[in-house]
Amino acid sequence: MSQLASPTASRVAVIGASGYGGLQTLRLLLDHPVLSATFLGGERSAGQRWSSICPFLPLPDDPLVQSADPDRIADAADFAILSLPNGVAARLATQLIERGVRVVDLSADFRYRSLDQWSKVYAQEAQTLNRSDAELCQNAVYGLPEWQGPAIAEASLVAAPGCFPTASLLPLLPFLKQGLIEIDGIIIDAKTGTSGGGRVPKEAMLLAEASESIAPYGVVGHRHTSEIEQMATEVAGQPVQLQFTPHLVPMVRGLLSTVYARLRDPGLTADDCTTVLNAVYRHHPCVSVLPVGTYPATKWARHTNKAQLSVQVDKRTGQLVLMSAIDNLIKGQAGQGVQCLNLMAGLKPETGLPLQSYYP
Amino acid sequence: MSQLASPTASRVAVIGASGYGGLQTLRLLLDHPVLSATFLGGERSAGQRWSSICPFLPLPDDPLVQSADPDRIADAADFAILSLPNGVAARLATQLIERGVRVVDLSADFRYRSLDQWSKVYAQEAQTLNRSDAELCQNAVYGLPEWQGPAIAEASLVAAPGCFPTASLLPLLPFLKQGLIEIDGIIIDAKTGTSGGGRVPKEAMLLAEASESIAPYGVVGHRHTSEIEQMATEVAGQPVQLQFTPHLVPMVRGLLSTVYARLRDPGLTADDCTTVLNAVYRHHPCVSVLPVGTYPATKWARHTNKAQLSVQVDKRTGQLVLMSAIDNLIKGQAGQGVQCLNLMAGLKPETGLPLQSYYP
């Protein structure tokens, strides 16, 4: 991997390189005009040439995958993207920040301002990890660039949001912020492709099991519920409790969130509500607001870092229906991570990110 | 097709034989111990041998497909299953009933007690058809066997429910009937495979378009909304208006309905609510209620005439979450049609119907 001559910080370490998050990050950086991967970290694959692990994604100079030694990472990189299991990222993040490496963490470890809250939601991980980095948690920035842009730009530690929270919050937050919807009774019915389950083999994610089927899972109490509620509460300025139900869809990638909320003013039309979204996202190139009556398919968002939003209103019931489609591995994970890196590096958020899908 | 020697009515005409509804009906009748197809009707395929249309589903004696002449149908059959486009079935149904043939109609033509209501919801079809059979509409029985069994058994005209109404009403009706949920704010988020769109080629149903994607459609105002509301209103004893959003899922068959409603009594648990369903469906072999914490995958219902139901309750929000998986072409269409025929023929409702899937 050629190190850039450029004096500005642009060297990125990708830790957990052979999982889907790492793979996507590497793929995205290949097309990036400024940032480049200068360190590949992995546990199981340490010591191997990249080409022997992923013959389908050739990297320049076919680098070795290395174990994630903080000192070596700090030597090689200005930034690190961590694509590690929940509960594993926390320790490395701390070590890297101490060494001056700015970190984007794709796990859930720093998504909660309160370590106590994290320990409750990720109870199993909390037990084995025994964390004591409450302060770091508090200072970490929630990496939803359209809402936290300036804070991300300054951050030393960014917690990239989960895929479901990303898709669900983008259409919901403008209405919560402006007080246009009732804060109780919000329902998020979400649908994701199986790559969201990661690359480690699990029976439920086998093609033979997941294909030709759709099923709910984690009904009531899925961990992304609390993540969505934390951000919704902050923006609404009052406690938000909502219903979140994820479903597994027989496709590789793509995530659709259908969000239901009751309008406070029953006179608001779909056009009005589309205007609300447009006002917020007009200058955000990674969000697209569709015209009324056009509903997003996840295929439209596939292989892009763009969220496709649409609104409909039912005058009879007073319900607002928000639809939001993303690529769960890009805008829902690695792409959003790179978007955060862009801001941290002083670049435009969309720099180097794909915004148009290949259809069909 | 061999006509049975049995004196009891058992001869079935299948009209619209080469569409998915007709195909499924024929396939189901092949395994039926009493009923058998004795007339195959079709427009485009009239005059052709069955084997030249569907080499993959050999029928005994390789019958000719015939045009749907009411007199010839009445000669050949005691019952008719009509699998025709909306707005086309009505006329033939009338003619058949006049000739003493008892009819199960898989289209939407007789699902509304009021012809006016039908004409509003199916406005386009109403314009070209100009129906005047209000009385017949009023007398037609809505063919949800678990709720209308005795009426179906006596009926001369049964309107088999739509696939979405079937999946959605089965878990919802017990709670409406017992007044356990608020009647406003009900949300039905439904997901269907593409075979629900029929066999006539449409761009949106091409594998190249629909695969690797999920998308909402018919948001606010889908025609099944009013069908669901009609039955919900009858059972609740007061007007029900609800939110219904269908989604297209990249799979051949299967339909999942996720239904959200607010419990009136916040103390009810998932166990309580499962008991409610069990009490209603214990003696209905075409409905299965899953234990708390087990959520249905549509794959479990595939190629069966069984609905798989499950309940969950969120104590925090007071929401009831109902999940219902069916095979859209069997319990959601042709299988339910045969279930109705069984009742009309004095048989047990599940006679000859598959109740166990082949997994995976």
Next chain:
Amino acid sequence: MSQLASPTASRVAVIGASGYGGLQTLRLLLDHPVLSATFLGGERSAGQRWSSICPFLPLPDDPLVQSADPDRIADAADFAILSLPNGVAARLATQLIERGVRVVDLSADFRYRSLDQWSKVYAQEAQTLNRSDAELCQNAVYGLPEWQGPAIAEASLVAAPGCFPTASLLPLLPFLKQGLIEIDGIIIDAKTGTSGGGRVPKEAMLLAEASESIAPYGVVGHRHTSEIEQMATEVAGQPVQLQFTPHLVPMVRGLLSTVYARLRDPGLTADDCTTVLNAVYRHHPCVSVLPVGTYPATKWARHTNKAQLSVQVDKRTGQLVLMSAIDNLIKGQAGQGVQCLNLMAGLKPETGLPLQSYYP
């Protein structure tokens, strides 16, 4: 599980019940008029209620899964179907036969007449297993019912063929037997769904990996090559060496074999060759020969125990093209196992087996 009152042998032990082979066997036996599962064996799942493992396939009386103790199996069953990993089945098979239980083994352990040959092909398994049952290997019957019917009926040990050999040999053997094709230069290009890889999670079988992709694997030297060649050699009466290339197809089940061979008599037409197949398979209800110009889709064979065969001839090149579609888990595995059991129990081979698919 109710034991049948019938005095004839009809009790079947299913060992390896929660894998795909076991699951299919149990599902098939549910519809069987004579045979029934009276013992469920499994290692990882021993001690659990069946419903807790497979809520989607309720069995009568919800039996316990037991560890595969030979004595208890012999008490409970007349027959055993073993659906165990290669190299694991051999020992249990020996123990069961000693106890008078007649065995159908779905693994590869007894597919070779010569233990030496097996040890060469399954070298890895041979190392850990250290078998000394050469005689049993020699006496085991290769369970291709259309070609070995009488031997199967008498056998105490039947080795059910692999999925690829089944699909490939059925169309090929008649031409080899009659000397109609050159025995060198035969090419088998085969395509299988991912359920052939079993239920144990593997990265390559994840939906995220296998979907939206087709790829060859095991190119040159796949183990089924030698299994196909053994049977081809026996039927041809001279050594046959051929090319076999499997491909992984993004679907759950289904297997298509496209077989290329040079005709000895260039004057033979597709009609002639179809007649050759018809002459052999006319009275075999688990094989269907399609008319010239109709090519089988695996969907036509899905969820059935029927092989769909078709022939085409290229006059220009003198090539015979044979096409053969099966359901890899039924005619390619468990269904064929039950077909063998039927013969062993003195029943018609197709007894209780599904022969018609649900389309689409």
Next chain:
Amino acid sequence: MSQLASPTASRVAVIGASGYGGLQTLRLLLDHPVLSATFLGGERSAGQRWSSICPFLPLPDDPLVQSADPDRIADAADFAILSLPNGVAARLATQLIERGVRVVDLSADFRYRSLDQWSKVYAQEAQTLNRSDAELCQNAVYGLPEWQGPAIAEASLVAAPGCFPTASLLPLLPFLKQGLIEIDGIIIDAKTGTSGGGRVPKEAMLLAEASESIAPYGVVGHRHTSEIEQMATEVAGQPVQLQFTPHLVPMVRGLLSTVYARLRDPGLTADDCTTVLNAVYRHHPCVSVLPVGTYPATKWARHTNKAQLSVQVDKRTGQLVLMSAIDNLIKGQAGQGVQCLNLMAGLKPETGLPLQSYYP
């Protein structure tokens, strides 16, 4: 659409814009540093804004689709890519060339040097079209850039190869050219995703029909056979007749060709044969030769203009097995068209084309 200020020819008309070929071309040109679409032609969609047809692929300034008037095209563009049905492209191509527009035709109309040959193979189209442009056929260049680069660079009319010929010829031609394989007995077993069938709805391409199934079609006599043979014959220097069998695979895009041929020298190894391919393609960035033992999945080639080749040799049978994976809509169609345009415009062939997939 902004016209570039650059004096060099860079304006491209895309005719048949809303089909898959046109869509892909437009998508590829969006990322192109030099070429840009300056005219959108379509019949059914003429007069409509692009965004109303394809809301998922926003184009700058949301152009109108226009009817394909040769004069207006000639005013607006230096080049034209025609993505029209076979037999329709020929007339427009002639008119455009007369007006000085250089044409890349994605149809089969100019793929044969001899109009007579075309009329035989495309007999149905020939009857309705009544072509008299034999000379133009003779002068058209077959647009396989790795083999016809210089001729393409000078051409006024390029016929982009079919998807199957592209995938099959790339691995095969080097061995034919060097006389390393027998020229008789070559077998091409090819597998394609359903997008190859185009965007016009056809029953066989419905998800409900094509999903969960693989099937051969066009067995013996598929029209791409003659196209492959024409080029193979030219390169081999003697007449080549081969067997070509396409199969429909349940995936959107991707095409795999498995090619079997007998080595003349049985001593050649897979390494030797890989060297042969490397020698030819080393400097061709749109072809990748995989190491021995690594076999291409179509997923590796998806959304790229790169062919992934691999070789294996069976010492026992003397067979060479060539594997070739492409994206049927990019390297198999529109991408190859743009690759040709690049050469015609004096650019490097890979300019602006995606060469790395997004995995998974």
